[in-house]
Amino acid sequence: MIRFEQVTKRYPDGTTAVDGLSFEVSEGELVTLVGPSGCGKTTTMMMVNRLIEPTSGRILVDGEDIATVDPVLLRRRIGYVIQQVGLFPHRTVLDNTATVPTLVGWKKTKARARAAELLDLVGLDPKTFGPRYPDQLSGGQRQRVGVARALAADPPVLLMDEPFGAVDPVVREQLQDEFLRMQAAVRKTVLLVTHDIEEAVRLGDRIAVYGQGRIEQYDTPGAVLGTPATPYVAEFVGADRGLKRLSVTEIEPDDLEQPPVVRLDEPADRAAGRLRAEGARWAVVLDAEGDLHGWVGVEELAGGGTVAALVHRMKSWVPVGAPLKQAFGVMLQHDAGWVAVLDGARFLGVLTPAKLHEALRRSVDADALGVPRGQVDFDSVADA
């Protein structure tokens, strides 16, 4: 969808901001450009909508060399979100959002209806916020309007330059979450500039890690964190990259341990006898469908009746496919040595700290070998 071919940008004063850049962004992909200040990220992005012209090389959008496209027409196909949102102060939020559709000749009512839809999409109630002026919004709300406005003409491509940079960390995380939810629905091709590796990892399908004017590594967040291509990348992503990797590694059924299980309708004394024989001190409680009902301690099974009367509700669990970090967070929060993993209501197994470590190690090796995690034998990497 966006293709850079040997693109170089040299400014008149001799600064080479971007040097022989070649990479490609697929349709519907979100690519984050990350790197220290002055490494050429913004220059890269502004060449896509021709706010900056390359010195040499070509950029193709949807197969077309953009040097041959009228810049005004090009920019209508490309939404642009910047940190200083740049809303018109004397226009309402609704009219700000409707700017581009109005420019391209939509009727006012249609443009406003579309704007209302988009405000809704970015989490702002159009009835409440539509009539307000930009200075009546918080920083985070203004950023959302910026995103809504960029999406208004439904451009296939979105360029975002530090779009969540101007807000505090908590709001920033909320905006990132909302943006990811929205992106899952609209699937734009997105180039997003950030200097924050956490943000790059969290948002990107792929990350381009910039050195001075060049991309040092272009890969998935997991691969960049797991197997940095150069010492520069390793240093940039940080010594705690193992910890960061927890947030991009998903829980897979193969990662799980199978704890002792008792059935909800099982007589308590029989369950107790079985668990004692296995040397188990507790068990998870499932119904006939395999759905999780909670857990029970073996001591509590001493009385009569069925397990159903004795079950403790499970306070927390995590869905399969959630990041390992979420499971780790739940374990810490409840000071627990394990957390149940569910597929819908169905119990799949539990994740323990040892299993979590194993999953992380296997995922690093899987990325390095280019194979699915299930194919990596943990024993072969345990001593690595």
Ligand SMILES: Nc1ncnc2c1ncn2[C@@H]1O[C@H](COP(=O)(O)OP(=O)(O)OP(=O)(O)O)[C@@H](O)[C@H]1O
């Ligand atoms: N108009 C210009 N004239 C000369 N040099 C420029 C110009 N614009 C940018 N540069 C230089 O080009 C290099 C790349 O700048 P760019 O803005 O692309 O970096 P960046 O990675 O986006 O940085 P930041 O994260 O600080 O925004 C820098 O050294 C910058 O000083």
